[in-house]
Amino acid sequence: MKVRFRPALLLAAALLLARPVEARLFDPETFTLDNGLTVVVVPNHRMPVVSHMVWYKVGAADEDPGKSGLAHLLEHLMFKGTPSVPPGMFSKIIARNGGRDNAFTTSDYTGYFQNVAADRLELVMRMEADRMANLTLDRETVETERAVVLEEWRMRVGNSPEGRLSQQMEAALFLNSPYHRPVIGWQSEIARLDRDDALAFYRRWYAPNNAVLVVAGDVDAATVRPLAEKYYGALPRRDLPPRPRLDEPPPEAARRVVLSDPRVTQPSWRRLYLAPSERAGETRLTQSLEVLAEVIGGGATSLLYQSLVINQKLAAGVSASYDPVAAGLTSFRVSATPRPGVTPDQLEAAIDREIGRIARGEIPAEEIERAKTSLRASVAYARDSLHTGAQVLGEALAVGLSVADVESWPERIGMVTPALVAEAAAQVLDPRGSVTGLLLPAEGARSPAGPAAAVPAGPASERGIQ
Numbered sequence: 001m002k003v004r005f006r007p008a009l010l011l012a013a014a015l016l017l018a019r020p021v022e023a024r025l026f027d028p029e030t031f032t033l034d035n036g037l038t039v040v041v042v043p044n045h046r047m048p049v050v051s052h053m054v055w056y057k058v059g060a061a062d063e064d065p066g067k068s069g070l071a072h073l074l075e076h077l078m079f080k081g082t083p084s085v086p087p088g089m090f091s092k093i094i095a096r097n098g099g100r101d102n103a104f105t106t107s108d109y110t111g112y113f114q115n116v117a118a119d120r121l122e123l124v125m126r127m128e129a130d131r132m133a134n135l136t137l138d139r140e141t142v143e144t145e146r147a148v149v150l151e152e153w154r155m156r157v158g159n160s161p162e163g164r165l166s167q168q169m170e171a172a173l174f175l176n177s178p179y180h181r182p183v184i185g186w187q188s189e190i191a192r193l194d195r196d197d198a199l200a201f202y203r204r205w206y207a208p209n210n211a212v213l214v215v216a217g218d219v220d221a222a223t224v225r226p227l228a229e230k231y232y233g234a235l236p237r238r239d240l241p242p243r244p245r246l247d248e249p250p251p252e253a254a255r256r257v258v259l260s261d262p263r264v265t266q267p268s269w270r271r272l273y274l275a276p277s278e279r280a281g282e283t284r285l286t287q288s289l290e291v292l293a294e295v296i297g298g299g300a301t302s303l304l305y306q307s308l309v310i311n312q313k314l315a316a317g318v319s320a321s322y323d324p325v326a327a328g329l330t331s332f333r334v335s336a337t338p339r340p341g342v343t344p345d346q347l348e349a350a351i352d353r354e355i356g357r358i359a360r361g362e363i364p365a366e367e368i369e370r371a372k373t374s375l376r377a378s379v380a381y382a383r384d385s386l387h388t389g390a391q392v393l394g395e396a397l398a399v400g401l402s403v404a405d406v407e408s409w410p411e412r413i414g415m416v417t418p419a420l421v422a423e424a425a426a427q428v429l430d431p432r433g434s435v436t437g438l439l440l441p442a443e444g445a446r447s448p449a450g451p452a453a454a455v456p457a458g459p460a461s462e463r464g465i466q
Contacts, residue, residue: 029221036209042216050217058205061178069185109398129231207238216390245328251433270335288424294371361422
């Protein structure tokens with residue numbers, strides 16, 4: 001399975017949720033089976049294909065202490081067979097029928113999807129329902145797949161300075177929340193996971209009443225309902241444990257993470273700010289924060305890009321992003337790369353000046369409207385996409401939002417004003433709630449930006465795998 005850290009797709013999907021063109025985004029049809037499975041159907045008849053997705057309301061934040069990486073390991077193991085589908089055959093059967101499949105794990109949810117021709121929907125529904133209840137695992141299979149995950153860890157974290165820094169920054173940002181655990185897990189804890197751990201996690205969380213089925217494409221509810229009843233409806237519901245999302249203590253001190261590595265040739269700078277989500281904290285600020293991210297770092301016309309890249313010529317690139325779809329608190333992110341000859345300290349000082357100005361509300365009203373127009377223009381692509389509607393709705397429902405929340409988001413974005421953006425910036429872009437990360441060449445090495453200054457070692461971050 002292909003995996004990557006904190007999906008760019010999910011970040012894009014979260015932004016698409018808020019793009020305001022009309023009162024309705026995807027106009028889905030919904031129903032709930034007697035066993036508690038939520039079913040969402042997103043008709044899109046442009047092509048005779050469907051995207052079938054099952055979202056489980058469980059992720060890395062639901063693991064027991066000492067068992068980090070278990071949700072992701074189980075995602076791998078879900079492809080290892082049932083009594084009716086031999087090990088390794090799930091994806092081969094999908095491919096033989098002209099489709100493709102994949103899976104992903106984040107802190108809050110785990111998802112599985114297949115994109116196939118519309119007349120193959122029954123096949124994938126039967127196979128996905130089968131592994132919801134009938135997964136079989138032996139110790140050798142688990143040990144083999146655990147070795148695969150450890151190799152993945154080495155590739156994406158152990159041998160990646162960027163991955164190590166990201167992982168350490170997340171751990172420093174979330175002091176109390178289970179989000180401080182990396183989705184892929186800590187290496188030493190992954191190495192201890194076994195068959196009993198995997199089966200216990202599977203039996204605890206993988207149940208129809210803890211899942212959302214989203215089917216998008218050349219279908220309607222009249223087609224999907226009898227198939228869902230036939231294949232998923234017979235599966236028993238289970239008692240579910242609580243999902244703790246602990247509060248964060250009020251931040252009182254900015255944190256700094258510095259990682260030096262001989263493989264780094266170009267320094268980079270990044271910052272995370274603790275931020276509310278649609279489910280935690282000052283939720284009324286979330287749409288304003290989405291607009292703020294677009295205003296300050298949403299491309300070549302954004303404030304930071306124009307100031308740091310075009311005018312001051314201090315940065316080779318700069319960006320900002322914000323993902324509001326989480327069960328707990330989330331983060332607002334800013335990152336930049338210095339131009340050759342510019343030190344990270346010089347770049348950081350300039351960024352601090354710009355962010356201070358933004359936090360004081362010094363954003364022209366026309367920039368707010370430009371950002372809202374940019375977001376608005378992207379919604380047409382979201383509606384045309386086979387996969388995006390299923391992705392957006394599934395992600396939202398998996399963290400506890402509703403279809404109505406998704407459908408009403410354009411209206412909420414349309415109500416964002418310069419005063420609201422200024423308030424959001426003042427509250428969230430507070431250094432006390434931030435973690436600043438520097439990725440530098442090892443001491444003594446040189447980069448296009450010049451010699452790296454000697455800095456003390458510090459903690460290092462990451463948040464979601466697909």
